[in-house]
Amino acid sequence: MTLDLLLTEGVKVLTEAGIEEATLDARYLLFEVFHTDMTHFLLDRGRVISEDDQVLDQVKQYRLMIEKRSQRIPLQHITGSREFMGLEFYVNEHVLIPRQDTETLVELILKDYKGRKPVILDMCTGSGCIAISLSKIGGFDDVAAVDLSKEALKVAKRNADVLLGPGRITLIESDLFQAIEPKSRFDIIVSNPPYIPTEIIKELQPEVRNFEPMLALDGREDGLFFYRQLVSEGRRFLNPGGSIYFEIGYDQAESVSALLEDAGFAEIRVVKDAAGLDRVVCAVMK
Structure with missing residues (x-):
């Protein structure tokens, strides 16, 4: 699993749910969960992420956030800010x-x-x-x-x-x-x-x-x-x-x-x- 694959997965779910800015929202949630930004994402996007408990929890959290956004819950309600x-x-x-x-x-x-x-x-x-x-x-x-x-x-x-x-x-x-x-x-x-x-x-x-x-x-x-x-x-x-x-x-x-x-x-x-x-x-x- 890589960050790039996670992002692609999120974009697909949001696109199928009819979210207009699916790519932008999926990227924002990914960056939020993994505490990263565009520069570091571009550097690390193809790197296989570790499977320790913390990272697996982050993956789970990201997918949960994507699911909420697919239900049209506002992005700001999901992130709280x-x-x-x-x-x-x-x-x-x-x-x-x-x-x-x-x-x-x-x-x-x-x-x-x-x-x-x-x-x-x-x-x-x-x-x-x-x-x-x-x-x-x-x-x-x-x-x-x-x-x-x-x-x-x-x-x-x-x-x-x-x-x-x-x-x-x-x-x-x-x-x-x-x-x-x-x-x-x-x-x-x-x-x-x-x-x-x-x-x-x-x-x-x-x-x-x-x-x-x-x-x-x-x-x-x-x-x-x-x-x-x-x-x-x-x-x-x-x-x-x-x-x-x-x-x-x-x-x-x-x-x-x-x-x-x-x-x-x-x-x-x-x-x-x-x-x-x-x-x-x-x-x-x-």
């Missing part, structure tokens, strides 16, 4: 897997508030990737992160403890603003809320619709339910001149901008992601 903003986040089935699209949201806030010390509220935090990245990279030390899910908050706490240290951000279990202290005021409210219309969810890839939390996906009938709540309730928690930042679906810029305008927000901007799609809407409270 996802890179976001250059940081490694723990993820599981209780949180939305961080996407590169969301980096557009974080990067915009880092740019807009460079050299400043805003008080930040991250609503629908999930894995904590937004709040933690802002605190870690921006040096913002007054960040609160909110989620309705107890299990999601456990994931966010684990990530915060590892990447920031215990107690660096405040984690709050709340149905949107319900448990937020009424006198609290923030300079920034940021959110990547559930924004997929209910009927569209059934059309998503199996990895998303079957394995990612519905609570983090379902934006109700038109996908705008949570934007309406965040806009209408968020005003009273913002300091004068405070800003609100939303990740949006590629076709929601006009609708979300209209909600902000109707609520009296000014300086409304739409920012595109790396693919050129509308991805962020932000505005300032008058």
Whole structure:
């Protein structure tokens, strides 16, 4: 048995299961299990691997991971991690897997508030990737992160403890603003809320619709339910001149901008992601 043969075996299983990036996923899992990289793989791919207990366990683990991936379980759930903003986040089935699209949201806030010390509220935090990245990279030390899910908050706490240290951000279990202290005021409210219309969810890839939390996906009938709540309730928690930042679906810029305008927000901007799609809407409270 060689690493090359193991990779070929994995690619075949994933291809037959209809995985679009079968080669990439099989290679990633192989590298993960055998603690190697492309350079060392190319050097060692044809070498017969030993059959000691440790290596046999690695082979067994690799095949188990391939089997899970063939069942359309997301790669990140199998490995338990996802890179976001250059940081490694723990993820599981209780949180939305961080996407590169969301980096557009974080990067915009880092740019807009460079050299400043805003008080930040991250609503629908999930894995904590937004709040933690802002605190870690921006040096913002007054960040609160909110989620309705107890299990999601456990994931966010684990990530915060590892990447920031215990107690660096405040984690709050709340149905949107319900448990937020009424006198609290923030300079920034940021959110990547559930924004997929209910009927569209059934059309998503199996990895998303079957394995990612519905609570983090379902934006109700038109996908705008949570934007309406965040806009209408968020005003009273913002300091004068405070800003609100939303990740949006590629076709929601006009609708979300209209909600902000109707609520009296000014300086409304739409920012595109790396693919050129509308991805962020932000505005300032008058």
